[in-house]
Amino acid sequence: MRRVSVIGIGCTPFGKQNGIGIIDLALHACREAMDDAHLPGSRVEAFYLGNFVSETLVRQGSLAPIVAYRLGLGPIPCTRVEGACASSGIAFRHGVLLIASGLCDMVLVAGVEKMTSADTGIVTEALASAGDADSEMRLGLTFPGTFGIIMRRHMHQYGTTREQVAMVSVKNRSNGSTNPKAHFQEPVTIEEILESRLICDPLRLYDCTPISDGAAAAVLCAADLATEFTDRPIDVIGSGHATGPATLFEMADLTTFEASVAAGQQAYREAGLAPNDIDVAEVHDCFTIAEIAAIEDLGFVEKGEGGPAVADGLTALGGRLPTNPSGGLLSKGHPVGATGLAQIYEIVAQLRGEAINQVKDAEIGLAHNLGGTGAVSTVHILKRR
Amino acid sequence: MRMAAFEAFACDRCKCLAVRPLSRCRRCEASTVLSTNLSGRGTLTSFTTIRVPPTVFLGQEPYDIAVIDLDEGLRVTARLTVPEEREAMIGDPVIFHEMRPYGPVFRLV
């Protein structure tokens, strides 16, 4: 297998982008990534685009070929990838595989979602379609409800406190307050979180991500060709992609996402690294409790110790393992199909030494993307040369 | 209060239980997965109160959804009925009450 590098990144601001449609969002991120890589469209050999529910939210399908054609790419293979909230983590993974296999030298990958132009009820139902319609969603369960159940169980099983869970949002909203691309750029206090409206007990409004528009993209290149385009390529040294149950009742432990554990193990094994080798991480904090589960599932801390770890500052900027320095989904927003590549965008910026909340001397970074109620996860480990 | 048996599915070979009918057992891949009646008794593993429901359930909120471990070893997700004067706690005993179009309903014992 050939080594693969990231040579260009792009990302739109996240939030309510009035008047900018889904195609234009994707074009903007792709163009920025290609310009960053100094890559002419004629060199792109394949295109993967992550997107979750564009048909429902903006009545537009065929996204990948439409975006590729508008970019002026050649008659190349273009594929839309759907894996709920992990759609563009999977798009990135497949771009890596295409180059690693030797089939292509240069692949463009992107992710996009346009959410704010649809009614909230339609958005809620579209998001719920990532759950299992036949069993849990027909009961009237929602995505926040799923994570409310997980949060209550985590608190019961490990003594995790409500304040510790809220600290995830305090940390990420603080990190995001300096990120000009973040949807929420105001910090929040523990009191504001604990007094915010109950959505699905014990989960409250400020435990949740906002509904946002956005797109992100990256240019992938065979590692031996990377310095032709950039003097600071970032190498993909580990890639994991795994499946887990799509329902709560099929989870053996309600606090563990088997897909995250398996994808993490694959990525660590390929990289020949352990969790404590990671300098900076972007993990899937679709809800506060999800970040606590993620840092446990990825082995940053033992299962059950995520709450105290966050409260003690382990994952804060300046902590032993800074997590979500971009502000995470909680601050940036969660345009579902774009999230996985927005995480890659931040990790590449960190490893180049040009991030807004720069982690000092970051050499190795990890990006963790989770789809549905744990049905799919991707984990990527990146390293600067 | 009436009591109802809770219908589940059991592999005739390895005896493992499933919530849904399967053409093959997920564990041993046997094709003999048969309907079976369970006691409907279990305990509360976790639960939430849905205060912002999907459009089709608007007007029903707030309602509770729970993950329940049945005594026979099967885990299910269901609606939970909590009597007015009671407050649900993880570990509380629950019992199957009825099947509704949207799925099973359990109640606190």
Ligand SMILES: [Zn+2]
């Ligand atoms: Zn069997």
